[in-house]
Amino acid sequence: MSKRLDLPDIQGNIIRAYGRFGFPKGRFFFLRIDDGDRGRAFVGTITKRVTTSVSWGPPPKGVIPKPEAPINIAFTYNGLKALGLPTASLAGFPQEFIMGMKKRKAILGDDGPSDPEHWDKVWAEDVHVAVSINAQTPENGQPLEYVEEAYQWVKSRIDGSDGGVVLLTGHRGDDGQEDLPFQDASILYDENDQPCAKEHFGYTDGIGDPVFEGQITDEHRVAGRGKLTREGGWAPLATGEFLLGHPDEAHEYPPAPAPILLSRNGTFMVYRKLHQNPASFERLLDAHAESFPGGRELLAAKLAGRWRDNGAPVVNTPDTASKAAWDQRFAAADERTRDGMLADFRFDLMGDKCPIGAHIRRINPRGSLEFGQEGAYDTPGALDDRRRILRRGLPYGVVRDRGRDDGNHGVIFMALNTSIERQFEFVQQQWINYANDSKEGSDKDVLLGNHDAACPSKMVIHADPKSGQPPYFVDEIPRLVETRGGDYFFIPSMTALRMIAKGKVDPT
Amino acid sequence: MANISGNAYALTALSPIKNGCIGEISYADEVQDRLHGLGVCEDSPLAKVPQTYLARFFILDDVFYESTPGCDPFCNLLDILSIFKDRFRLLTLPREDHLKSRYLVFSSNFHGDLETYLRGMWSAINADIKRIWEHCVAFDGVRDAEGFITYIKRCRLTANLFFMGSTDDSLEEQLKALYLKQQFVKFAVSHQGLGAAELQEAFRVFIERVQPNRLAAPTWRPGQSIP
């Protein structure tokens, strides 16, 4: 990988998924700018503590020591407008970002229980700024100590703006509160109180996060995470799929607002609070576990494409016997081999190992859309490569009672990409809530689809013709995930942040 | 004959519209307005035209001026010459073309042969045909199906490549197949796990209801937009 990025200019949350780097805690809060001058002054102050993508650790490789609580900042269209960006710059932002996520609900399938009328109250406000704090937990002391320190620091600057910047309240909490001033998030802990990468349905999440040019130096992580080459290998994706101002997979600069200094090294973030219904999920598994050959955990694995316990890709572990063998190899393997076992694979054409409608196959087909017709397309992943998103969120809440849906628990989903419409919205609309591209008609993703009792969907779990078994139908799927809030944000580069703070953005 | 792929036919007909106005509305705008007023899906007049898979009308007002950037094979020579004389530079710009009439374009993909199709079309919707084509040049001579066929043949263009990405079955076959797919999926999912005897009986009842070999009914209606 020969490309070098200007790491001090790029906000840290773009290059790194903090959760993977030892930052188990998160706090997200949202602000409204009521006065342009004071708003800009606030941005200037915060920018001094915004975490960039430079290497951490002792010199010569590290630039700064690993921070206790990285802070990052992003803005909605209305926020940029309130901060005084000129119309000529504002007009260069893409349509979907200008509209904001609420107005796109028909495209995203945010209907019924996911409709904005059911969202946390904070999203009825005019959200301008998103501040995110990700934090380590201290060795000795309260887990949220570093979060609190950073949060109080930002809050003191908000208070110091004398009403120019307002902290918006209206987040739902663990005990029925509806008016909290922030959204907390945290990785989950297993039964031994060890941090794990799971979410509330029990699946290990975030394994297949994309890798792009210039991002990291670990070459082995490219396999399974980048794009497929015709020769059967993997290469990092073009930087411009995730960072504005760099050539993308279509060999051009992604459309971006002017001037260049405003957009280069920035990106767009989709923030979605996704409530999960664990009781409905367990009931769905129960309803089918008896009749599904292979049992409950295999069924759960087929729905997602990975086994719940350790994330084994079901394409390589399509039954309990092969899973047991895989587990043995996994336990004995070193870390690099393990990573390859988890990430480096392709899907089977016929779907009897990993069903065509399985979640991870829907969101990243890994060349399956060439349907085995080698050479039909420019590269096997030609239809996938421009639909990838960086995942930067964390779970929130804890399931206290697996027999209930209504607790405060889910995932803070954060997707980063240079085109919200072409990447996130496309996957959500065409591959999650629809399946014509994989020839499964209107069948929806079991886990994330906007299931509706009036118009029930189903999933086909394909059978191996040699097994003598018929395909299995998963029907009566309840809505397992509900949107509870969110919006579209622009994450500026450090240069852009300083320019915004000084009121110097000018595309003339 | 490149308009044909198997049993499917690609008809492209350009009918020149008379230059002139009715009152202050040009004939072409009037035609366009009538097209916009047609019902859609099952309410489209084309839903009554047998064997029509997908069809469209549009008004071709004029051709476009290619003021787009691009590479041209002969630019290079002119580029070199324009170093010596500036007028060569202007020659690299595309020429501005204009049509002298506006055209009603009718593009239809259907099953079967052209004459049968047009006869069926006239028989089903000749009132709509007259309303749509009445302001086209020389259409006043069209009085019957044979006249319509002759007229369309004069307007017809030959496709250089007709790509059939779907099937070339009759429309009845396609609609019946879609109906059966919809019904069978419901059956298969809702009867999962049933015992052999019960399933066999349920299947017999199912077949009696859906009548797979009877194309006329039950089936989807042409243009049906509600599941």
Added chain:
Amino acid sequence: MSNIAGKAYAMNVITPIRWYMAWINKLIFWAANRTPSSLRGLVTLSLIHYARWVIIDRWKFPHLDPSQPKEDLHYSYMLFFSNFNGSWDQYVDSFTFAIPSGLDLFWKKNVRYPKSVPLTPFHDYIRHNQIDTDHYYNAYPLASSNDVKSAKHLKQELIAFDQGVRDAGPEEFLKKYHALLVDLQYDLGDMQPAPIVSLATQAVDARRLLDARGPR
């Protein structure tokens, strides 16, 4: 006016081509007609119901009556009509990503064609030369091209199966039924209304339905 009917989009593109270059394009189309494998990318994309390319020589615009002025054009023209599934963006993107060389082959001789990669100039070229449809009819708005094809396979197999189990006992019936399901397991997608292609279209459609219902 709409380019959309259910799951299908009607695209009409007209592009000038120098009359003395048009024969090259005609040759390319003629060759494509005779070598099905050349269209493998198109077939695999599976997004298209029917599409056609028509080259109109500059003196061959239909002339039906002396009262009609004869066309006097510098260029010949290539017409492209497509009936495809998905949004405009998805369609154009799919072609640029998957079969850029195929696109170039068909459009290369057209005046000012910018090549299909990078993306934005190609997008602009298509938009610049696209004419909107005034009336679009689709006999099966609820079905994509994939649905029509899979339905054909399903009907054939269902009828054959029904014939084959006329005299079967329950156990044999069940065994053959399972085999039928395995055979059809890629043809069982639901068919519900299409995803919203654009909010503008959705708004126009909503108004149309209101108009159709009439004043209260």
